[in-house]
Amino acid sequence: MAFVSAVAFFTAARRAPALCARSSAFVAPAARRSTLPRRAFAAAAAPPTTMTIKEGDTLPVDGVKLMTLGADGPSPVDIAPYFKGKKTVVFAIPGCFTSTCQKSHFPSFAGDNAAALKAKGVDEIVCVAVNDPFVCDAFAKVMNTPEITLLGDGNAAWVKSMGLEADLGAFGGIRSSRWSMYVDDGVVKKAFLEGGPGYTNISGGAHMIENL
Known part of the structure; x- marks a missing residue:
């Protein structure tokens, strides 16, 4: 009887992480949806990758x-x-x-x-x-x-x-x-x-x- 109880305990312990993983997988999409507008706004507000023009430069004219x-x-x-x-x-x-x-x-x-x-x-x-x-x-x-x-x-x-x-x-x-x-x-x-x-x-x- 003690042996059966021990097996049941270890079986439940081994299943627990999997259950938590499934639970996290269920919650994650909602979390991702809630952050989409913020990420989109951050992308829209991102500065240009380079800012090359500066005082003293001539305006670029070639090919444009x-x-x-x-x-x-x-x-x-x-x-x-x-x-x-x-x-x-x-x-x-x-x-x-x-x-x-x-x-x-x-x-x-x-x-x-x-x-x-x-x-x-x-x-x-x-x-x-x-x-x-x-x-x-x-x-x-x-x-x-x-x-x-x-x-x-x-x-x-x-x-x-x-x-x-x-x-x-x-x-x-x-x-x-x-x-x-x-x-x-x-x-x-x-x-x-x-x-x-x-x-x-x-x-x-x-x-x-x-x-x-």
Whole structure:
């Protein structure tokens, strides 16, 4: 009888880890589901892998073009002649019609802030968005800010060439991080790089005004 009891005890002890393993396997999927949004958000907020552009550099121009929508349809913009011989404030948004871009970042370069930048000698204010020229044109019409020129970097080729891309994953793929620059004759004189899609006003209009 004692022998049977001992066998039963050791059998139950050997089965216990397996039961715990099955129990953990049952709980784990729910735990994974609960962390998916957090992981997805972390991936969306991840900074670009490299940030190569810096003050004193010339804007990259080889093999990349920006786009605009004219009367005859989409037109390429050659970067070197576009920025040549003038003082430009250029900033980037991850995409048109996204909430932070539309409500905070883009408007920070319009209105009174645009006037203040022009008073400091800025010839043109340019916004670059990782969108096709049709979306950029629609956004410009909605925002009604003729003081800002909106150019499309549809496949993010230009921001990649500067190391300023941000991978938003399922939220939008490769986009631009947020940044702003003061460019004189194609040379970066001031660079304010957020390092990701988040907005902390470092790349905003007021910060640019304060540092010119």
